[in-house]
Amino acid sequence: MKATATFYHAGCPVCISAEETVARALDPSKYNVQIVHLGESPDQIGNAEQAGVKSVPALVMNGEPFHINFGAALADLKS
Amino acid sequence: MKATATFYHAGCPVCISAEETVARALDPSKYNVQIVHLGESPDQIGNAEQAGVKSVPALVMNGEPFHINFGAALADLKS
Numbered sequence: 001m002k003a004t005a006t007f008y009h010a011g012c013p014v015c016i017s018a019e020e021t022v023a024r025a026l027d028p029s030k031y032n033v034q035i036v037h038l039g040e041s042p043d044q045i046g047n048a049e050q051a052g053v054k055s056v057p058a059l060v061m062n063g064e065p066f067h068i069n070f071g072a073a074l075a076d077l078k079s
Numbered sequence: 080m081k082a083t084a085t086f087y088h089a090g091c092p093v094c095i096s097a098e099e100t101v102a103r104a105l106d107p108s109k110y111n112v113q114i115v116h117l118g119e120s121p122d123q124i125g126n127a128e129q130a131g132v133k134s135v136p137a138l139v140m141n142g143e144p145f146h147i148n149f150g151a152a153l154a155d156l157k158s
Contacts, residue, residue, distance in 0.1 A: 005104070021140050025084070027106040061100050068145050 005031040006060045008048045010039045014071035018057040022068055031061070038077050045077060084110040085139045087127045089118045093150035097136040101147055110140070117156050124156060 007023040009015035019035065026033055036044050038056060048058070052065040055073050059066045086102040088094035098114065105112055115123050117135060127137070131144040134152045138145045 017143060018145060021143060022101075022138065022145055025106055025109055025140065026104050030104055059101065061104065064096060064100060066097060066101055066147050068147055 002030060002032050003062065004034055006034045006036060006051070007057065008036050008038055008044070008053055008060070009057045010072050010077055011037055012056070012071035014069050015057040018068040018071075023059065038074075042077070045074065048074060081109060081111050082141065083113055085113045085115060085130070086136065087115050087117055087123070087132055087139070088136045089151050089156055090116055091135070091150035093148050094136040097147040097150075102138065117153075121156070124153065127153060 005026055007019060009019055023033055023035065036048070038045055038048060051060040051063070053060065053067070053074055055067050056071050056077070057068045059068060084105055086098060088098055102112055102114065115127070117124055117127060130139040130142070132139065132146070132153055133144070134146055135150050135156070136147045138147060
């Protein structure tokens with residue numbers, strides 16, 4: 001069964017670079033990659049926080065947060 | 080032609096988690112993943128620096144550095 005990898009971002013240049021390079025490079029035979037734009041879907045911020053995401057862009061895989069470079073703090077997306 | 084993705088690490092727990100989850104999840108039809116342990120191969124630190132790597136673990140893909148969480152600063156691996 002394929003696992004889900006969730007890529008959280010906020011549309012920032014750092015986010016787009018990570019999405020285009022890292023998130024799209026994940027093996028599609030192993031992962032369904034779900035892309036969540038927290039600026040457009042602020043209702044997902046709670047899920048990101050629960051997964052341990054502190055900043056975007058970040059990938060959540062196997063329940064673990066992997067922050068990729070730094071675009072914006074999650075706290076700054078809430079205002 | 081497959082591209083090379085280089086995963087730089089230093090054996091730290093944060094590094095191992097990123098290696099096992101993110102580096103191994105890259106699509107093998109698109110990327111040859113090269114794993115470089117900078118503690119064991121300090122001669123590779125210069126290459127990592129040139130690619131823009133500031134800390135490990137980090138993936139270099141398409142010439143861009145993607146720092147994944149934070150294990151250790153590259154500067155601290157030089158001593």
